[in-house]
Amino acid sequence: MERRDFLKASAVGAAGIMMPGGVIRAANLASPAARTKKSANGKINMGFIGLGQQAMYLLSGFMSMDDVRVVAGCDVYDIKRDRFVKRVTKHYQDKGEKKVKVDVYEDYQDLLARPDIDAVVIAVPDHQHAIIAIAACKAGKDVYLEKPLTLTIYEGQQLVKAVRKYNRILQVGSQQRSSDEFYHATSLAREGELGKIQRVKVFVGRNDVNRVTGAPMPCKLPHMDVPAGLNWDKWLGPLPTSVYYHSDLDPIISDEHDEQLWGAWRWYTVTGGGLMTDWGAHMFDIAQWALGKDCSGPVEIIPPGFSFYDHLTYKYDNGIIMTEEPYDGMTPGVQIYGENGWIKVSRGKFEASDKKFDMKGSAGDDSVPYETKVGHHRKFIEAILSRVDPNVPVEVGHSSCTVCNLGNIAMQLGRPVVWNPIVQKFMNDPEATKLMHYEYRPAYKNALDV
Numbered sequence: 001m002e003r004r005d006f007l008k009a010s011a012v013g014a015a016g017i018m019m020p021g022g023v024i025r026a027a028n029l030a031s032p033a034a035r036t037k038k039s040a041n042g043k044i045n046m047g048f049i050g051l052g053q054q055a056m057y058l059l060s061g062f063m064s065m066d067d068v069r070v071v072a073g074c075d076v077y078d079i080k081r082d083r084f085v086k087r088v089t090k091h092y093q094d095k096g097e098k099k100v101k102v103d104v105y106e107d108y109q110d111l112l113a114r115p116d117i118d119a120v121v122i123a124v125p126d127h128q129h130a131i132i133a134i135a136a137c138k139a140g141k142d143v144y145l146e147k148p149l150t151l152t153i154y155e156g157q158q159l160v161k162a163v164r165k166y167n168r169i170l171q172v173g174s175q176q177r178s179s180d181e182f183y184h185a186t187s188l189a190r191e192g193e194l195g196k197i198q199r200v201k202v203f204v205g206r207n208d209v210n211r212v213t214g215a216p217m218p219c220k221l222p223h224m225d226v227p228a229g230l231n232w233d234k235w236l237g238p239l240p241t242s243v244y245y246h247s248d249l250d251p252i253i254s255d256e257h258d259e260q261l262w263g264a265w266r267w268y269t270v271t272g273g274g275l276m277t278d279w280g281a282h283m284f285d286i287a288q289w290a291l292g293k294d295c296s297g298p299v300e301i302i303p304p305g306f307s308f309y310d311h312l313t314y315k316y317d318n319g320i321i322m323t324e325e326p327y328d329g330m331t332p333g334v335q336i337y338g339e340n341g342w343i344k345v346s347r348g349k350f351e352a353s354d355k356k357f358d359m360k361g362s363a364g365d366d367s368v369p370y371e372t373k374v375g376h377h378r379k380f381i382e383a384i385l386s387r388v389d390p391n392v393p394v395e396v397g398h399s400s401c402t403v404c405n406l407g408n409i410a411m412q413l414g415r416p417v418v419w420n421p422i423v424q425k426f427m428n429d430p431e432a433t434k435l436m437h438y439e440y441r442p443a444y445k446n447a448l449d450v
Contacts, residue, residue, distance in 0.1 A: 012028065025389045028331035043069040047117045047141075049108045049132055050124035051084045053251075053259045058121055058173075059084070061374040063091050065381060071116060074105040079253055081106075106231060108132050112139040119169075119384060124148060125265045126272050128237045130155035131447040133170070137162040142169040144380045147398035148273065153405050154221050154437035156398040157424060158448040163394040165450055171390040172397030173382035174285050176347070177403060178376035184359045185336070185345035186241060189290035190261035194338025200287050204279040205332040209267040213304060213312065214324060215411045216267060216274030221246035238440035238447060243270055244366040277404045279332045280324075285392075285400035286334050286345065287322055294396045297403055297421035298322065301410040312407050324407065386413035409435045 044067060048055055051073050073084040081104040092100045095295065105111045110134055111120070113136050117144040121131050130150040135142050143163075150156040163170045176182045188194055204214040220268055223244040226232045232245050243249075248264035266272035273280075288294055298314035312324040327335040333346030341353035350359050376391075383390035402424070409432055410417050420426040426432040440447065 009297055025393065036083040041069060044066050044118045044381060045069050045071045045116050047072040047074065047111045047114070047120045048072045048084065048435065049111060049120055049122045049136075051080040051144075052078075052123065053262060055121065055123040056083075056087070056258065057088065058123060058144070058146075058377065060119065061377045064374060065378065068381060070102065072103045072111050072114065074108045074111045076231040076234040077105055077250065078106075083253070083258075106234065109135065112136055112141060117141060119144065119380075121264055125235075125263060126151045127239055127265075130159050131238060131444065133159055134162040134448060134450065137168045137170075137442065140166070140168075142380075142384050144171045144173065144377070145397070146173040147285075147397065147401070148277040148404060149394070149401040151273065151277075152437045153402050153424070155448060156401055158450055160394050160398050161450045169380070169383045169387065170394045170397075171376075171383060172392040172394070173376070174282060174392045174397065174400070175376035176282050177392050178379060179287065179347070181348065181350045181359065182289075182344055185334070185343050185350060186286060186290040188343060188357055189336050189338070190292055193340070194336060194343065195340035196338060197291060197320055198337050198339065198360070199320065200291065200337070201327040201335040202280070202283045202287050202322060202324050203326050203328075203330075203334075204275045204283055204324060205334050206330060207267070207275065209264070210275050213411060214275035214280060215408055216269040216272055216276070217268055219243070219268035221248055221264075221268075223301045227252055236441075237360075238444035239270065244352075273404060273408055276324075276408050277401065280404040280407070281401055283332055284333055284403045285396075287336075288400050288403060289396075290334070290336055291316065291320060291322075293399070295399050297399055298406065298419060299421065300418050302416040303407075303410045306413065306415060312411065313401070314407070323331065393414055405436075 046062060046068055048059060048070065050073070052186050058328065059070065063070055070088050073081060073088070075081050077085070085102050085104055088102045089100045105203070111117065120136050121144045122129060122136070123146045124132060126148060129145060133143050133145050150159060189197060206212075206214070209217050221244075224246050226245045230245075230250065235250060236243060248261070248266070251259040251261055251263060252260050266278045267274055275389040288297070293316065299317050301313040302309050302313040302315070316322070327333070328344055328346070331346050333349070335342060335343060335344045340356065343353070343357055344351040352358055379390045399421070406417065406419055413432060417429060417432045419425075420427055
């Protein structure tokens, strides 16, 4: 039995087990709300909330599983709802079913109100992750939630409370944790093969919007007319109405063509966290895992350009220094330096200073699009059935997302910030504390109540 499978099996039947580098916890099996069984059709009935480009990748993965049935979808854009119905219907008809029923909704609350739905996949823009996931927990649904976990640190804190209060399974879409190259790299670090870790380089990438750092930029897109069929007010959710529609934020699609680009909402301050949260949610997540800092984090964050610091710098309580900077061209990834050597890891690629650290076998099948690999999705289904946390539970997703947000806050303030990862507070810094959240619109004021 592999070490990761042994650790998971060891947690079954336990009320909760804390371990360095992660959390494995069994749900309260005595609670009726925690006992999710397969539905009357013998399958786990699943609904999708958010039907954009990422959801289409996830849909293909989950529909390939024999014990999963996709029964409903929700999106605020009617053409995406139509596409979803066509794809789900065609999938099951191609498997020999003559009558296929799949329902779609504009309001996620209508989908959550269905008692026959066991689990939901949430793939909406980041600013609605927390409110929809908390509502799903209250409705008794298990949740597969795309990364980054939430838009703000406070949202993440509330979501952690909701998952545990309502005894739900939540899997974060940090699929790199289910890939062999990342598992191998982090195991070398955690198990001492590299010796004492000295420093880590993390690179989140750059693009035309974020050319110098991975931080989000002010949204200066011109105002465009809202296309027919898109409920822009529902798309905004808790965001202020001063955020105007632009096709980059919710790309227009047609019956013949899918999205030609990823939604650019992720690059702008009011709607996302830039590359820091988009790719950082993946790469800082791997660094935290390797350092055994899951459910914890750094204690000081220093922005680039402050004093003699050229790069965004994180300091941990054990003396390890982590920077955000390129280390191998412009490929997002992680390089870890130990007293015994170094390793580099990115998607489908692993390198080391010594052959003794090399992987056995391939680092992955590059012919398969990364988002369509179903191993990570499968862990969610297995967790639903066993009622034991998957490999990326809510606490891990929250701590990794917090690292990303801490970097953005330090860069926004232009000065170092001191963070206590145990109590999850800034130390004597009201200015930084204010940036842990923003004021929701009145209609959403109580959306984070648990």
